[in-house]
Amino acid sequence: MSTSERYLARVQVSLKPTVNDPEGDTIAGALGNLGFEGVEKVRSGRYFQVVLAAKDRAAAGQAVEDMCARLLANPVIETYSYELEPLA
Numbered sequence: 682m683s684t685s686e687r688y689l690a691r692v693q694v695s696l697k698p699t700v701n702d703p704e705g706d707t708i709a710g711a712l713g714n715l716g717f718e719g720v721e722k723v724r725s726g727r728y729f730q731v732v733l734a735a736k737d738r739a740a741a742g743q744a745v746e747d748m749c750a751r752l753l754a755n756p757v758i759e760t761y762s763y764e765l766e767p768l769a
Contacts, residue, residue: 685734687768688741694754694761695726729753732768741765 735741
């Protein structure tokens with residue numbers, strides 16, 4: 682019988698710096714209209730929390746890499762990073 686550990690993956694997906702971000706531009710304009718004067722630029726992105734079971738940290742990391750490459754991020758226009766945290 683194999684045992685598995687539970688992990689929380691916090692995944693941040695962002696547009697690559699060379700990709701236009703109209704949503705971020707709109708948010709930056711809206712913040713200016715609301716009186717936030719120091720805002721120079723806004724980049725939008727997505728955040729995911731994924732709870733998963735894996736045999737060890739390396740297997741969990743590989744699973745998250747695969748999730749990002751296949752679904753959570755578009756590698757043509759986006760980058761991603763993640764943190765793994767063991768759960769009790």
